[in-house]
Amino acid sequence: MIKGLTRSGLGVFRDDEQYITRAAQFGFQSVDLDPLELIQQYGGDYSKHLLESNRVIVGAFGLTVDWRTTDEQFREGLKSLVETAEAAVSMNCFKCCTYILPSTDQNAAAFMTTATRRIRLCADILGAFGIRLGLEFVGSHHLRTKWTHPFIWSMADTLDWIDTINSKNVGLLLDSYHWHTNGLDVQDLLNLKLEQIVHVHINDAYKVPIEDLLDHERLYPGEGGINLVGFLKSLKTIGYSGVVAQEVISSTLSQDSTELLTRSKTAFDNVFGNI
Amino acid sequence: MIKGLTRSGLGVFRDDEQYITRAAQFGFQSVDLDPLELIQQYGGDYSKHLLESNRVIVGAFGLTVDWRTTDEQFREGLKSLVETAEAAVSMNCFKCCTYILPSTDQNAAAFMTTATRRIRLCADILGAFGIRLGLEFVGSHHLRTKWTHPFIWSMADTLDWIDTINSKNVGLLLDSYHWHTNGLDVQDLLNLKLEQIVHVHINDAYKVPIEDLLDHERLYPGEGGINLVGFLKSLKTIGYSGVVAQEVISSTLSQDSTELLTRSKTAFDNVFGNI
């Protein structure tokens, strides 16, 4: 598996160059970032050089299309989706991700029909570029009731949705936090087929009942109560060899990236050392 | 347009033969029934003879597949779906219908993903036989909250769902009662495209606020407060020339079919006489 980073939980970087360079310095092999922004900043050649000279790959990029609100907003994003897909391919990145909020102020059934159609179109566009789309289920309990109507938050419902979307290149973004907040165990991971996983996020949770865990107060891998060794071992068992990217969403962290990168490195060494 | 009947609001018939014969006697040109049951009772030849000698067609048949509960129940119905489709084709009937309950005890978003997949498969099977599938939105307000979570009940949401199902042969079953309970007007019908309508139900409602109308207490066309002349004129304007089938769901009716057929005939004469 490839040790990766997202920007969450790393403080502030001056720019992508610093993000990439420092990721490499601390032993990470991939970064999640927007490949279109990267190229717009540095040009294609220098972007490639930056990645290659640091032996860092782009792990995945976020779906920038707004599939949650109006048709106008949705259409607005399609042009940049194509541009971003082109940019991603040129950076050898073939994974795109988006997350599913577990409740909604819209009528849940009606929103689901719209979302299905929109996500399918995004997936089909990405598919033309050989890019897969990972859908992240978000299990945090407080978010399940934050908006009026329950939407979906479980792995099973997300897989069922993926079935209905019916595009071959759609799978899961599996986040250890939501595996945990859903009360799942290693067997649930072992039941997955490799092709169902597009991307993986890792982070840890306070040792409190899962009902009380807040989505924006996460810990570095190994610092909390999630069975991350079991998580990684299970993924390995079913053949996953892709990126495992840290995503520590937290409002209480320092902004000192050196300190946070050090903490991240220690976290990864601890957890990966035990699998 | 073709004046049609369903069994709702007609009391009890001895069998399909009586249903067909009496429909003809009272001037109706179509009956909604199960073509497979028809053939199983009378054989294909006599069934055809029954229809032709009475100059009655089969308007539409109900989808017997259970798409609302378990995968097992759903699969169970697929075999008879194929048989029913064959039977329908042999009786020259190319319309199948099902209704959407406006609330559900299941998670609405998750149920919508499952329902989308199941309805798509039913539609695709029917499509192989040239049969269209009409989805009926049910607007009755008391049913919107009868089960835990709101599902969909509006024409707009149903059309959106049809878009997502993405099978060419799926459209609306338009029922005057639900046009009314949704607070729609003639312009909403005039905005429809002909190909969006698969089948039409007609019946009337008590003159009370639409919020208070009960789904199972309907009136015969012209006896209540729905603008049925406007309803029919609008359908005619957009080119609809198919079956308009009476469906008077009511728990308080007599079971005397002669009396009820007479009442139905009067109702149709009144309403159709004014368009």
Next chain:
Amino acid sequence: MIKGLTRSGLGVFRDDEQYITRAAQFGFQSVDLDPLELIQQYGGDYSKHLLESNRVIVGAFGLTVDWRTTDEQFREGLKSLVETAEAAVSMNCFKCCTYILPSTDQNAAAFMTTATRRIRLCADILGAFGIRLGLEFVGSHHLRTKWTHPFIWSMADTLDWIDTINSKNVGLLLDSYHWHTNGLDVQDLLNLKLEQIVHVHINDAYKVPIEDLLDHERLYPGEGGINLVGFLKSLKTIGYSGVVAQEVISSTLSQDSTELLTRSKTAFDNVFGNI
């Protein structure tokens, strides 16, 4: 029906402004053009002004995506497809067209699988903007054997393909020349459903056996042997009220647009005067 033009058979215009202005002067109500190029030349506001002040609409635009060669070429065109769709919507144009060559040097079956996937993606992108895609079958006999393997050229096969593509917004671009070269008659048009027609081209053919007609030697409407009055009457009967755009492909025409517009006006007056 709306009398329209394409640039084929009109000689050379200085620019789109002249094309639009002169179309209007000669009584035409629509022009087929590239809405993105239009806006890039004149900006959105002036483009709208040009169209509105001349009471001319954009009839349809050509699909610029290359769906016939490599995946790279195909992807290359997707970005401008989104941009063109946006431009088209802003000019109130909701029709896009492409044509099908009747033979191919590729393995015909393999090319068909690729083409199906690519056209479906284009259609789905266009669908997000409410735009329909018309596929034009090309019946010219000499083109059926111009390349190694037969592809498809009949209306029936094209409708069958549209069924398989399975996107609701795909239909036919019906060209009178190919209706003629296919040996079809008015009944074949009367059998169509309105929603199967996206766009219509009109032009005429020399009075020779259809096997001898060359694709690039067409006549103005009414100058040749096609039953164009029957063609238009049939379209009217099934409810078509959209654009009928002249497309006179010919290598032997003068380049004097005044002369050719005069000839076009006469042609339309003759043919439309008789329906």
Next chain:
Amino acid sequence: MIKGLTRSGLGVFRDDEQYITRAAQFGFQSVDLDPLELIQQYGGDYSKHLLESNRVIVGAFGLTVDWRTTDEQFREGLKSLVETAEAAVSMNCFKCCTYILPSTDQNAAAFMTTATRRIRLCADILGAFGIRLGLEFVGSHHLRTKWTHPFIWSMADTLDWIDTINSKNVGLLLDSYHWHTNGLDVQDLLNLKLEQIVHVHINDAYKVPIEDLLDHERLYPGEGGINLVGFLKSLKTIGYSGVVAQEVISSTLSQDSTELLTRSKTAFDNVFGNI
């Protein structure tokens, strides 16, 4: 991997019971057969008992729907498809297969559109039962020109077709003979993803140029010139652990099933002993 049989190359069995029993006696762990016929002969319970007491599973069953000729023929088969799917599930078999003839007397492109639609419907029906559908490419050179127009015969074109069919449960039936007649090597297998393989056939070919190999003159594994050890090793490397079923199509074999089973056992022992 599971050592399996098909009936091809085994002479005549009295019935399925003998087929199953003798397969077990000669060390085979699976048989390809029609689960509906099995149940119709023996009933569900005895069928299960037959399989379980012999420790034999049903490897795969053939798609009995005729997707190659008329719509009527196609529809005709849909009912038994559902019944067969039910039967297969009750026998714990989740794999269905069909083969693609490499040439056709129909217009190849038009046939491809029809075939795509039909195969998609079959796959979607099977998918409702959790059954996957394997498409077998047939590379035999003499069959590529046996009918008027070339269809598809390569693994790449078949994978491309599978992409276009766009049902998640469709993949390859990989037959060593056609891997060989296509001139493919082990790297082509190593490039496959596990989920692309539904079922595997094994048999051998005479040591003549692949252009001269006849489809109906095959040898038992290890008796000919195909690199079957490389074939199996590659499948193992990419994680395939399913059934490898012998299919020796030959018009010159004896009908003595004991002799042929003995030859099959020796063949499997030789080949599997070397991986």
